[in-house]
Amino acid sequence: MNITQHTDYALRVLIYLGACPERRVTVKEVAERFDISRSHVMKIVNQLVTLGFVEGLRGKGGGLRLGRPAGEIGVGEVVRRMEPGFDLVDCFRAESSCLLNANCRLKGALHAALQAFLAKLDELTLADLIVNQPRLRDQLGIVELTPVA
Amino acid sequence: MNITQHTDYALRVLIYLGACPERRVTVKEVAERFDISRSHVMKIVNQLVTLGFVEGLRGKGGGLRLGRPAGEIGVGEVVRRMEPGFDLVDCFRAESSCLLNANCRLKGALHAALQAFLAKLDELTLADLIVNQPRLRDQLGIVELTPVA
DNA sequence: TTAAAGATACACTTAAAATGTATCTTAATG
DNA sequence: CATTAAGATACATTTTAAGTGTATCTTTAA
Numbered sequence: 389m390n391i392t393q394h395t396d397y398a399l400r401v402l403i404y405l406g407a408c409p410e411r412r413v414t415v416k417e418v419a420e421r422f423d424i425s426r427s428h429v430m431k432i433v434n435q436l437v438t439l440g441f442v443e444g445l446r447g448k449g450g451g452l453r454l455g456r457p458a459g460e461i462g463v464g465e466v467v468r469r470m471e472p473g474f475d476l477v478d479c480f481r482a483e484s485s486c487l488l489n490a491n492c493r494l495k496g497a498l499h500a501a502l503q504a505f506l507a508k509l510d511e512l513t514l515a516d517l518i519v520n521q522p523r524l525r526d527q528l529g530i531v532e533l534t535p536v537a
Numbered sequence: 538m539n540i541t542q543h544t545d546y547a548l549r550v551l552i553y554l555g556a557c558p559e560r561r562v563t564v565k566e567v568a569e570r571f572d573i574s575r576s577h578v579m580k581i582v583n584q585l586v587t588l589g590f591v592e593g594l595r596g597k598g599g600g601l602r603l604g605r606p607a608g609e610i611g612v613g614e615v616v617r618r619m620e621p622g623f624d625l626v627d628c629f630r631a632e633s634s635c636l637l638n639a640n641c642r643l644k645g646a647l648h649a650a651l652q653a654f655l656a657k658l659d660e661l662t663l664a665d666l667i668v669n670q671p672r673l674r675d676q677l678g679i680v681e682l683t684p685v686a
Numbered sequence: 687t688t689a690a691a692g693a694t695a696c697a698c699t700t701a702a703a704a705t706g707t708a709t710c711t712t713a714a715t716g
Numbered sequence: 717c718a719t720t721a722a723g724a725t726a727c728a729t730t731t732t733a734a735g736t737g738t739a740t741c742t743t744t745a746a
Contacts, residue, residue, distance in 0.1 A: 389540050389620050391647070392703070399643055414722070425705050434724070447713025450722040463646060471538050472702090493666045494548055497612060498540070501657035508650035517642045541734070563691070574736050583693070596744025599691040621733090 395470040397424065398432050399517075402441060402466065406458040406518045407525050412451025432470075439469050458518055464510035474502060544619040546571065547581050548666075551590060551615065555607040555667045561600025581619075588618050607667055613659035623651060 401418055415433055419426040433452060436442040443455040454461070468474075518524060550567055564582055568575040582601060585591040592604040603610070617623075 389538065389616075389623055389651075391538055394703080403643065412722095416722085427706060428704060430723075430725090431704090437723090444723055445713080446711070446721090446723045448719090448721040449714055450712080452723085463643075467538075474538055493661075493668070494552065494612075497658060497661055497666070501654045502538075504657040505650045505654040508653040509646060512642075512646055517646070519642070543734080561691095565691085576737060577735060579692075579694090580735090586692090593692055594744080595690090595692040595742070597688090597690040598745055599743080601692085 391467070391471060393424075393428075394432055394435075394472070395467055397422065397429070398436055398441075398470045399463070399466060401429070401432060401436065401452075402454070402458075402461065402514050403517050403524070405442065405452060405454050406514050407521055409453070412445060412449070412453050414451045418452075435470060441466065454514075458515040459513050461514040462510055463512040463514065463517070464506045464508075466514075467509055468506060540616065540620060542573075542577075543581055543584075543621070544616055546573065546578070547585055547590075547619045548612070548615060550578070550581060550585065550601075551603070551607075551610065551663050552666050554591065554601060554603050555663050558602070561594060561598070561602050563600045567601075584619060590615060603663075607664040608662050610663040611659055612661040612663065612666070613655045613657075615663075616658055617655060 400422060404418060404421065405413055415426060415429050418433075419429040422429070433442060433444065437444045437452075437455070440455045441461060442452050444450070444452050549571060553567060553570065554562055564575060564578050567582075568578040571578070582591060582593065586593045586601075586604070589604045590610055591601050593599070593601050
């Protein structure tokens with residue numbers, strides 16, 4: 389059981405943006421900081437923009453910043469919307485035809501567990517992940533008002 | 538986010554065995570019933586045997602049956618031991634070196650959510666998934682004392 | 687001894703995730 | 717208005733892990 393890097397990095401990008409609210413951050417900078425491909429970051433960012441979590445501005449001097457205050461971005465919400473599928477098992481999907489289907493208790497049990505998982509994440513907002521901003525900025529290598537070279 | 542078919546089918550195999558306690562069930566029968574490859578079932582069964590959830594007997598007249606009473610097989614336990622990795626995200630793994638690492642709250646949050654997920658499954662045993670055995674047997678196509686042709 | 691079962695090993699296929707490359711669009715600025 | 721720097725989009729390629737297939741070994745009952 390795992391979450392895709394896609395979702396994982398979506399959260400990390402949001403943390404980065406949240407820790408650096410005074411300026412726009414570029415995709416290039418994020419990719420270099422986290423040492424992953426620019427195109428992967430771009431895909432993630434695009435989705436975040438589409439969903440309203442991030443605001444992207446094109447052109448010279450453009451870049452990214454949070455689309456809403458960190459306190460209004462739920463961690464559970466991000467995971468729910470970024471993760472491609474929550475069809476924990478085959479029988480969650482419409483076209484599935486497991487023998488048990490009708491009164492299968494397994495399906496219900498897994499569904500309940502999934503809800504518990506997400507509910508736990510719903511307890512937090514992005515702001516909760518960015519407490520102690522100075523230290524976080526330090527770890528992320530964010531220097532005052534100076535973008536990456 | 539999903540669980541591998543491996544784990545999914547492990548649970549289904551256990552349900553099948555639990556619903557058919559009066560005789561040994563063969564791998565072939567299970568594969569045909571669930572319409573998946575014999576070798577996939579074999580791999581799953583092997584693991585279940587290694588873990589003690591299932592008892593396999595070779596040779597003519599051999600087959601599978603539960604290794605313990607259904608009431609003593611925890612659903613959470615099965616998922617925990619069958620699922621290949623619970624490294625929800627990269628930073629769960631030892632060799633990972635995320636920038637945030639040290640005081641990253643994300644890691645803690647995801648870990649707590651995972652625990653909530655498993656705790657929910659820990660509330661159930663295999664026996665809870667096999668209530669209404671007659672109906673289940675009917676759905677699984679289990680006929681009294683008559684193996685699949 | 688034979689047949690029927692699980693056990694083991696390994697090669698192959700498939701699907702999805704991640705990466706790479708190229709090009710388009712937008713916006714600031716000299 | 718041209719240039720430059722940014723995100724947006726599209727598509728092809730690579731990589732990885734999950735699943736499948738085939739062959740052979742081992743065990744056990746009859």
